[in-house]
Amino acid sequence: MRPTSRGIGLAAGALVLLAAGLRFGYVELAVLGAAGLLAAVWAVLFVAWRPTLALTRVADPDRVPRGEPSTMILTLRNAARRRSATLAASDSCGGRPVTVPPLRLRAGRDTTVTYPVPTHRRGRIAVGPLRVTRADPLGLVRFAQAHGDPVTVWVHPRILPLSAIPAGVTRSMDGRSDTVPQGSITFDTLREYVIGDDLRRVHWRSTARMGELMVREQLDTSLPRLVVLLDDRAASHTPLTDGMSASFEAACEAAASVVAAAAREDLPVTLHLVSGVSEEGFSPLDALTAAEPQAASEETFRTATTRLRQQKLGDTLIFLTGPGGRADLGQLATVRTAYPLQVSVVLGGTGRAHPSGWSGGMLVLNAEDGDTFAAEWNGAAG
Template identity: 60%
Template sequence: MTLRGITTRGLGVAAAAVVLPLLGFRYGYPDLALLGAAAALALACGIIFAVWRPRLGVERVADPDRVARGEPAAMTLTVRNTSRVRAANLVAADRCGAADVPVPLLRLRPGRDTTVEYPVPTTRRGIVAVGPLRVTRTDPLGLLTLSRAYGGTATVWVHPRIHLLRAVPAGMARSLDGRIDKVPHGTITFDSLREYVVGDELRRVHWRSSAKVGELMVREQLDTSEPTIVVLLDDRAAAHPALRDGTAESFEAACEAAASIVAAAVREDLPVVLHLVSGRVEGPFLDVLTEASLRDGDLTQTVRTLRQSRLGDTLVYLTGPGGRVDLGEVGGLRGPYPVVIAGLFGDPDAAPVSAGGSLIVIEAEDGEQFAGAWDGVRGW
């Protein structure tokens, strides 16, 4: 329960309840004392009325609870008067993000319910907390107001906008003799020979070796080249200096690019790994990108970790204007990662990057422009 405040009228009545009886008894004016007692009685009745706690059941359902930025999402709120004897004549508001949504509860009879549906704002990436329901009661004389919270909260995840990427890195095939070649997808390659066992396919029998050994020998094959994409999102505040309303447009564009790459890899059934410069990633990738915010991070340490772990064969580094000076450091991963791509956002007026062939640089203002430039890259 929260006491929102005694109204101006309530303050006047409270003062009268204290002062008038004192003046009446001191100077012998019983009428003043009577008025003071009436004021005290009115204040007590107002407190009793406002303190009464209505019994309400609150349920809310988000449809959907995960949505891409800009797509519609709705919250359905059902409030039921679980009291058996008293109707609820209330003023209520449901908290939705930074706004309050009015909920009509006038004359809600016992056992009845009311349902309200309203849109959830999805114009910004992030987590929108909805609830709890705040119910306000004011006594008939308007002396004081009390507010209570009902029900729990719900969460709507506003994921970064996903842009269609038609091109996906093909990956690299590492053969047994150490050669590295590009392949469209995972490649099945000869690994070794072993003796034939019942159930082996005859088409895998290596007849020449079988003739030399004197018994059937079959080929063991190995998938040597399942391509893996590693997405490194630069969430350092220094990389995205142009803050506006608590975030940077370059960082929003980088999150959209990361989400688009992850979605394209999943669509093509390719392994994908997401890393943040600030630390480890835990949970579904789209949820991680939804929660991502600008903070401190050590790019040098992250590059060292990626060099040692060698998580894949295609590295995509997504950064903002402040990350331009770090492209050379990331380009140094060209050894352990045969293909290194950098997405540079929010710096359209700067001179074009000359990477010297160590990495492919895509400069874009937003996620949509990045998707178009991504599909235009050749020679992966």
């Protein structure tokens, strides 16, 4: 509870009037001073009563592509049985205050208010807590209190329409490529038995050693596997403008589009960042939402390519970078044996200076932004 500047001025003036009236015998001044003090005391008592509020916060939806609408729904319940209250409130949305319509809380009733969440920028937006303010009608005393836990709205990169994706050099059994005559199933890993597993896949030697049923997990090596490598080094991208790098935002959109296209075709795809920064348990779209340009040394890209070569995560490598990463395209030749098909996309530059085409055994696409990337990609696929 805090007095306002008006409240402080009124209380100070009332004390002066009351003291002067009593000191010099002016009844009128004493009455005015006493009235001012009574108003201040009444304001304190008025604000001292605070309704007991229960807040429920829902983001609809809580994951949305950049530019698509998302709505925050606040439901407040006044637990008081008899007294209603009208409160002013503001919410915190991405660290910025958002004015909420006045809350008219009837006793024992729910009140629902909504407001749009700004989704014009990719990223994680923390929304909340709700700051409820109660003041007396004269504006002498104000009390503010936070209610509810914050929630996170994930603004994903835009997903651009891609007509096709590289099929790699292997063949899935539904005929995506014809490099090999048949698909093949091979051992991948061991895991604990769960109800419904085929008992023919039980690995009895491991079961005897570990004391519980272990089954073999199989992998279809004939299915093309895509690896998307996003260059998140700050030096590879255009400088920040209003907190964003245009080429990095375009690279995130390109990565999200490739991942979505692979999922649509039921192809395995993994996302990796050059910096090696990873968020455990995140989906690829959530990881792209949280990605930010990182300050990295010259050895960071070399370390990333070494890691890809050693782990051999797929057969098709799609590298997404900015204008500053063009000089590193030659290093991708070191992973050619592990990833025979390579596509490099340089975003943020102009296609006039560097036209798209095959270079050094890889397909290099040049695009100014996400929309240009989709056009270049679809043109190459056609």
